[in-house]
Amino acid sequence: MESDVSQLLLITDESPISAKMSAHYEQLYYQVLVAEDPVLAMPLLHKHAVHLILFFYDPNMPQQTALLKDMLETFEEIPLIVVTKVVTALDVTDLLAMGITSVFSLPLDRQQSLDNCVARHIRHAKLFFANRLYRQQLEQTNRRLNDSLAELERDQQAGRSMQQRLMPPEHTQRNGLTIQRHMQSSLYLSGDFVDHTSLADGSVLFYLADVSGHGASSAMLTILLKSLTRGILADQQLEQDQSVAIAGIMSRLNEEIMDFDVDKHVTMFMGLISADRSTLTYCVGGHYPMPVLYQQQQLNYLEGLGSSFPLGLFAEAEYQSLQQSLTDDFALLLCSDGVLEVIPNNQQEDQEAVLLDLLRNNGCNIDGLVSGLQLDKRQQLPDDIAVFSIEGNAHG
Incomplete structure (x- = not known):
């Protein structure tokens, strides 16, 4: 000095x-x-x-x-x-x-x-x-800051690579179903996560989760979710002779997140498609917008909006299972609320209608949504985007 x-x-x-x-x-x-x-x-x-x-x-x-x-x-x-x-x-x-x-x-x-x-x-x-x-002093501070930013960027890239490795492939055939995902993050790491797995009875469990906030802490919670879900799923199958209750999984996840006390909450949609692909059992944990179902040339949102709270907010939250019959030509599309951020409309109730029209005109699939919103041309996003689709083998 x-x-x-x-x-x-x-x-x-x-x-x-x-x-x-x-x-x-x-x-x-x-x-x-x-x-x-x-x-x-x-x-x-x-x-x-x-x-x-x-x-x-x-x-x-x-x-x-x-x-x-x-x-x-x-x-x-x-x-x-x-x-x-x-x-x-x-x-x-x-x-x-x-x-x-x-x-x-x-x-x-x-x-x-x-x-x-x-x-x-x-x-x-x-x-x-x-x-x-x-x-x-300013030059020294800038050098230290640049070094720290470079190290942070390397850490973020490593975290992004690990997060991507934990996600399922972008395109998968599983038990007669075509499953796809599309992820775009507003930062290096994403607070959105998708996963799916085949169960012993031939059914397919899947979920889309959106952790509040952005950055490393939200991304770490998505990784934790995968581990917790797989562990709870294994426990349920052992305890209930191979049967799975997704409402029970959601309740357990809520308890675990509350116990971690990470000051984060998670919106989640979890679904279970039966082995014969005729029934979708699902549970909604504050997820919005609701998934869109196309079958028999009809395009509609699933029911159940607001049926329960996001995970990690209330210890006493209860979760209920809902059911939807499926036809051979069904196509189910889920997306995180980041999609609504890029729809050119300020009224949220209208955004749902805009999204439905977009899928009706471009197809109820990931390609239709990406092209309709020009997601592939966007360099920056206001929020993370996750899109997840499941189609029956007779779709198309």
Whole structure:
């Protein structure tokens, strides 16, 4: 940090001048360093934070001329005032051309003018040094910040890679069903997650989860969800002789998230398609918008909006299972609420109708939604987007 002390270096080989000028400037509250031998001047400048050099200069002394040039070259940022015997105006011009800050002539009969000049240039020098120090500190801070950002980016990329690896493939055939997913994150890591798995009886369990917030903490909770869901699912199948109750899974997930106390909540839609692909059993945990079902040339939202709370908000929340009959040509499309953020409409109740019309015109599938909203052309998104589709083998 720049000192508040104003320090000047007095260079003179005449002891009377040295004593007089030192006492004078110390009375003016300057800290005075004295070099009565010019050879000592450069070491003092290297060692101390000098704000101004006051040099009683004899141009007839080659050693002093050499010192003058060295100081101007090495410490050009320090104001240098010369007090010397001036013969002509050309002498002053030559000194100023060398880079001298100011020139005063001997005998010195303008002490007040010299004092004013010293005070002015010390103020300027201290401001210069303070700004330089601030700039250096800022550059160091920026370098550290850039290093931290680079490390954070590497961590985010590693987290993104891990999160992507934990998700199912983008296109899968499972138990006679065609399953696809499409994910776009607003940041490196996504708070949206999808997963599906085949059960021992031939049914297929799937879910779409949307964790509140963005970034690493939300992404970590999606990874935790996968582990918790698979663990709870395994417990249920063992306890209930291969049968699965998705409302029970949702309740257990709610309890686990509440126990973690992560200040996050999760909206989730979980579904179970029977082995014969004739029935969809599902549970809604605050998910919005509701999935869209296409079958027998009809396109509608599933019922159950608001049937229960998001996970992680209320310990006493209860979850209920709903059912929907399926035909061979069914197509089910789920999406996170990030899709609504890119629909050009401000009224939420109208957005559902707009989304339904878009799917009706472009097809109730991921390709239709992506092309209809031009998601593949968007470089930035206001929110994470997850789209998940399941189609029966007779669809299309």
